Amino acid sequence: MRMRPTLSWTPTEDLPAGTTDLAPVADALRAGGVLVLSGAGISTESGIPDYRGEGGSLSRHTPMTYQDFTAGAQARRRYWARSHLGWRTFGRARPNAGHRAVAAFGRHGLLAGVITQNVDGLHQVAGSEDVVELHGSLDRVVCLSCGAVSPRRELARRLEAANPGFEPAAAAINPDGDAGLTDDQVGDFRVLPCTLCGGILKPDVVFFGETVPPRRVDHCRTLVREAASLLVLGSSLTVMSGLRFVRQAAEAEKPVLIVNRDPTRGDRHALTRILLPLGTALTTLADQLGIPLDDHPVSRPQA
Template sequence: MFTRFIPNNFKKLGRQIVYVPKHKPPEQRDFETLREFINRHQKILVLTGAGISTESGIPDYRSEEVGLYARSNHKPVQYQEFVKYPKVRQRYWARNFVGWPRFSSVEPNGSHLAINRLEKAGKVTAVVTQNVDRLHQKAGSEYVIELHGSGYIVKCLSCPYEIDRTELQEVMMRNNPAMESSFTMIRPDGDVELSKEQVDEFRVPLCPKCDGPLKPNIVFFGDNVPKVRVEQVRSQVASSDAVFVLGTSLTVYSSYRIILQAKEENKEVVLLNIGPTRADNIVDIKVSTKCGEILPKLCNSIDS
């Protein structure tokens, strides 16, 4: 059996590990600042990153001590390597197969639910998320743009075939009935760490229509966000009157350019995140604390 390494500042809710970095609790002035921001606007675009899902048990990449990069030497799969090398696809699908039951069963936390409440209150017009976990949809949000795609859809790289990820899991279970199900850690995209022997024995799924390689509908590192999606996001930013950024360092340009557009269009941009971000020097307001310790309370004040 594998052993999980849990740093001292990890928290556990029942059997669930919560990957939240060290942070200061919110102050009353933080709450007042964000409440005033929400009250000033009626068309807020919400932009979320991995930090919104850490309280649900999905780690982010970059947080100090608890992020994936801080806990391992693992680097996310590169798009060109996935397309070019069968061994890379085998390693990816083996890890994803073992991690899927846990990843797909993760539930939304108070932050996801709070965003949905703001949406129902008529304050949020769209949610743009960099996450592939579909927790916003599980929380009830109706208009979600998945900037980097979704782990719940799988497509063939050679033909138009696509399949629901849950259905593909059943196919892989039939093809790999003896696959070991224990693992050391889950990753932001749902895969886990496995031994070389486990990977080498894994039978990779192929397209039933053309025997082509299958890939989750996720924008891998080194790939580009589809132009149609980029324009969809651009249109939503243009029609909003403010942008509320939650749980992201904005390191990836596909998210950072949303902030650049908003500032070019003189929209107010507020950022709620633990730790520094790429946009700290250009946003209007920055609050550094945990989303889950302030968003639910904020919604209670708006509702009333």
């Protein structure tokens, strides 16, 4: 279960200090079998803010919880109005150097896989394959009644037609694709049902307060078990959905390496925490390993 974001975590003084020495990460990549676990921090250089870093969105925005979403029509109206507006920007975000570096490491056979806590799809757009989307993806919509899954772009077109002239100015775009709107800006935004059964539509993402599907968790645990090391990129590891894999790797005495400028909840389990920005760290690693980055990422459907 993803905990409510208001349950914050405060780092303690006994955590190891960070460093700018990339040598342990380079060594792990050269050895191969590295499992990547990425968080919101890897997408900040693509214009998508993170939750808890400097200027993180939790200081001004509380993500929708599953309980709130299912509790009533007005909460869903607010969510879909804000998410529809945010999708226009969010869906056009492009992979940054960090995403391209991860894809390049995968192409050169250095990775055991990629698990991402993000819902932006940017790893796949950059060319990474077999990415496990731990919290789902905003590219898809699921019906809570019949379970049908459909492309988000189809719903976006329907919502555009049902809400002509809906062009409020958003205060900000958040990591979950939600835009900052007031209730007055939401107005009487029209929410649309499933075209197959008339049921409630929800983005195919794991909301805070919702449980990650057990089969997905089991698959991730298998990846950790089969990996040689775990490389955490841009995650504070505040919620258990990602931290459990760090703990699993540490218990199995596999090296845990973290690239995150702020302290994380997993630092006590890590061989090292790199303080560098992700784009800088990962492109430097690619250069040290003689791996070129692909400047032509896979195209994605327009939002």
